[in-house]
Amino acid sequence: MCFCYLVGIEIDGEVDSAEAAGKQGKAAASEDGEDEDEDEDRPRGRRAANRKKAAQKQVEEDSDDEIPQRRSAGNRRRGKPGANGGENGESNKRNKRGGKKQKQGKGKGKDDDKSNRKKNSSEDSKSEGGEEEEESMSEGERARLMEEVEEKKKLIANIRNKPWRMKRRLKHLKEAQLFVDKFEGALGKGKGRKLYAYKVMMMKKWIKFQRDFENFKTACIPWERKIKEVESHFGSSVASYFIFLRWMYGMNLVLFSLTFGLVVIPEVLMGLPYGSIPRKTVPREEQDTAMDYSVLTDFNGYCKYSVLFYGYYNNQRTIGFLKFRLPLSYLMVGIGTFGYSLMVVIRTMAKNADVGGGDGEDSEFTFAWKMFTSWDYLIGNAETADNKYASITTSFKESIVDEQENQKDENIHLRRFLRVLANFLITCTLGGSGYLIYFVVKRSQEFANRDDLGWYEKNELEIIMSLLGLVGPMLFETIAELEEYHPRIALKWQLGRIFALFLGNLYTFLLALFDEVNAKLEEEKDIKNASIWFMKEYFANFTANNPNETGTPPPIEPADVIRGPCWETTVGIEFVKLTISDIQVTYLTILIGDFLRALIVRFLNYCWCWDLEAGWPSYGEFDISGNVLGLVFNQGMIWMGSFYAPGLVGINVLRLLTSMYYQCWAVMACNVPHERVFKASKSNNFYMGLLLLILFLSLLPVVYTIMSLPPSFDCGPFSGKERMFDVIIETIELDLPSFLGTLFSYAANPGLIIPAILLMVLAIYYLNSVSEAYKNANNELKKKMQMARDEEKNRRNNKDSTNQVMKDLEDLLPNRSNLPPPEEKKGQKPKVKPGAAGNAVNLQKDVSLASVNPNARGPVTQAPGPRAPGPGNSRGRGQGPPPRH
């Protein structure tokens, strides 16, 4: 009874929501009408004309909507004659919608189906006879209505995922919205009703807010136009570099605000002013030259004793009236920088991995991918388009030739020999460059003690490193010619080698620097002893002279105090100088290598003996991989150096900002689109992987210094401590309640840490094996699907010759075989039964064979990729009767 009432409401609601009405009638009356509606643009005429294809197309069209349930719903609809009228259409419609939900919550959907089926048998008779009587809703109904509303809401949320026409989507949306509006209020009763209404309202507000926020966020993304322009000229691969650059800029902006907001600005505002204590004052002997331009460009003089570097910060526990704990904040920001970067990089990687399907196991679909995905729809420039045509053609031809000559290999021994030789040469180069850097660093330590130095000697290290970064890749490219790899493989090797070169250089540089640091530490000990001795002496004299007063500091100028070498600042300066010279070299290369070249080619072409534009120098191409690698390494230096030089992050933000504009200009002004296109899609996690590696590698030395080197005794926020992290321990002991301190001491106990690490290792192992198992299962399923499809195909092909009618029927049938129990069919009209044909039994058997695997039916409806659910649940088991209630 109660059910009848609901149906009444249902119909009311739907009919009231007006637009639906006409459609329902149509839906029930003819399946064709419904299908037409589903996919209006398929020409009706052809369907009539081409009867043979009709069945197949039917399947096709249904699968358009990607909801397997839809299809079964449709088929069932076909089964029922129009007699049942609007009501039937109604329920089918509902079922259709329900289908989507079932896809999501499988288990639940199954249960629902069972109960629905039970209900259905009784309700069919009832619904025809009785009209609504019930007044109040029972619990179950409310729950059902709620479910319905939820479904509609889900539809509203997902409607953009449907490949329908706008008009159709709009209609469905309006329908669903009307329904939700109408019935949402009816849910909940008494007090609950108000609360529910409130909740609903808040939910609406929240969704609106989210959308507005989303809009705001997209409005905040800078350089959209610029990147689009580059995209349309050079295709998505060059643009991917700029997108990467923008991403880096965003990340660095966060790091910058962290460092400046929590370290630099508090120090500037609340710390002691310049000149108050020795570490904040330029020493007397340097003061004359401290303002010289050449000294400043070396980051000595006033630069060295400024907030830009570690040494300037005082070790006072709290500063200013806010009692800001600067040393603690300094350490936390240093660690937080790494933490944040790690998080962002990994999150981006995970997101990318999610978006891009597989990372493309090459061999499987080379041709199909070339065919279907090689056009870059962003290209909006005729010249680029021409290049793209040419490159696609070549790649087609190449792959055809590859395919043909895959086996042939003329002189394998020579090639092997050449490859070994090339690798040997490259190893030599790498070793040589490493040694060169080590040598230069050593030499610069010698130079440091001398005064009569020219500009070159002072900047030797940076120049050598930048030059190596410039020359090395070119050398590698020349050597790689020997190897005769396929371009793509060659590119990978090239990237790997450049990476090794940069990394080797960076690490030799670091090791040499640590040598220096150790030497400085020795030196520092002596100075420390000397200054302590001096203080003692002074105090002894002081107390001897004025026995009444004690404890005033010695009245010497802060500029005259003996001070240690402050190795942290030295390291910081090295990194800053390296970064600056890197910027200079990059910009100069662009200016000379691209701009000047373009100028010469463009204007000298009028009076030259050969065609410069088409011939040898020609215009430059944008070197994506080199630029990306440069960016990645620059970021590595920033990460390493920012602990010792907080100002480095600021410099980097400036650099990224300028290079965005500069490189955009350069690429538009002087480069030509690529001939050989290197695909660097967003989903390609290669760069992110490099970034992660670099992040990890730059994490190591910083953590090492924090954990095990003693900080300088007279400069920096940690002076006077044994180790830098003592700051944390001190804070725990002094500022936090004592029980927290004990808690921490327990937590830091090796007895706890070792088990924790073990646990993590076990967890990793477990997750790893689970993912392995999933992968295996996935492969297995894929294989099964393919087999089933082949089988199905064979079967169909065999039948093809026998009977056209049979084939048509068979097309309809497998769906029905999904309706599990045979008595189900009794409920339906006999018209669709295959009994009409003589060999019905045969057919039945075939069908049941096919239904062993629910997916083993004709064309697939879902890609069996990793995103697809297993075949078992892609089509609900037992699509049961329409969920009437």
Add this chain to the structure above:
Amino acid sequence: MGATASKLPKDQLSEYQELTFLTKQEILLAHKRFNELLEREDRQQIGGSRVPMNKILTLPELKSNPFRRRICQVFSTSDLRDGSLSFEDFLDLLSAFSDSATLEIKSHYAFRIFDFDDDGTLDTGDLEKLVNCLTGEMDNTRLTSEEMKQLINNILEESDIDKDGTVNLSEFQHVISRSPDFVSSFKIVL
């Protein structure tokens, strides 16, 4: 010019946001661009009026796309099948090509675009046309018929799972879903 353009009603704007993958700014921009394409007298009733295909093709975003005609035809709801687009069709187009559209939507429309004869499968003829589109109009970049045959055979071998000589939508989506750079290159931004 721009000042006289009709404005998009607010509720319609939010509906469009609900129905497409576009953000508010993108819809407004699309509206503006569409307005510019319309004849002056049509401006007032932007909802109903259509822009003929050759006008749409003058958009710089589509100008050098070898599939531009197909794209118009696929997204057009015109009864005359002339490829003219209404504003809603235009939004449909941009939504399918937008950054945030899902792989499913994108592959669906890609399939429709590649399906030159609208018969629901990519058969040899479609593939041939597709290759010709991709290799450009010039003769020097065209493939020989021998190469073409080889190429199409290879493609069918790879992607035609059920071996019926054509690539249907699900096979197509299967292939596409594994591709690392389809989503990032199947994009048109105004």
